[in-house]
Amino acid sequence: MYFLLLQACYNSVVFQITQGTNAGFKNRVTFTMGIMSILKYPDPRLRQKALPVAAVNAKTRSLIEDMFETMWDANGIGLAATQVDVHERVIVMDLEGEQAAPRVYINPEIEILDATCLPYDEGCLSIPDTYETVERPGHVMITALDQDGAEFKEEAKGLLAVCIQHEIDHLEGKLFVDYLSSIKRQRIRKKLKKNRA
Numbered sequence: 001m002y003f004l005l006l007q008a009c010y011n012s013v014v015f016q017i018t019q020g021t022n023a024g025f026k027n028r029v030t031f032t033m034g035i036m037s038i039l040k041y042p043d044p045r046l047r048q049k050a051l052p053v054a055a056v057n058a059k060t061r062s063l064i065e066d067m068f069e070t071m072w073d074a075n076g077i078g079l080a081a082t083q084v085d086v087h088e089r090v091i092v093m094d095l096e097g098e099q100a101a102p103r104v105y106i107n108p109e110i111e112i113l114d115a116t117c118l119p120y121d122e123g124c125l126s127i128p129d130t131y132e133t134v135e136r137p138g139h140v141m142i143t144a145l146d147q148d149g150a151e152f153k154e155e156a157k158g159l160l161a162v163c164i165q166h167e168i169d170h171l172e173g174k175l176f177v178d179y180l181s182s183i184k185r186q187r188i189r190k191k192l193k194k195n196r197a
């Protein structure tokens with residue numbers, strides 16, 4: 001997910017130079033560029049329902065790292081694993097940008113605390129250059145696992161509440177354009193197709 005006002009530039013390409021230890025005469029350069037490609041609407045893989053993470057392990061943490069890299073590189077504030085074609089219930093978020101407040105949610109569930117809906121202009125890394133107003137409940141309780149597999153609860157209001165619902169929708173194979181009229185959705189589909197051509 002991303003919002004117009006929160007776009008910023010980050011330099012997130014990380015590379016590591018590893019000195020050869022046993023060879024002695026050569027340096028080995030390892031690039032750990034975790035930037036994954038983001039599926040774009042209307043790719044049918046965005047409609048696949050993600051499965052719960054059975055065990056949080058090193059593989060999960062490596063996926064999380066790559067998802068952060070990918071999200072920051074694309075100037076996003078939220079990314080669901082579904083968007084990088086990994087169909088597991090993992091979400092990363094950084095609402096403040098500039099890697100200030102990275103958040104991880106594994107197997108997230110929400111409980112609506114106040115059903116009063118908030119209108120937000122939503123955008124999505126899978127639906128480039130498109131912003132539309134969507135209304136969602138503005139106060140929820142999130143229960144999820146962190147990157148060590150420990151359960152936590154977080155009360156969310158405003159942007160965080162909206163963003164977690166947008167990202168959980170991705171895990172269900174749902175996109176924010178599904179909340180719009182079919183005429184509007186068709187128009188967005190056509191525009192994206194034209195921009196890609």
Ligand code: NI
Nearest residue numbers: 001124125126
């Ligand atoms: Ni999105």
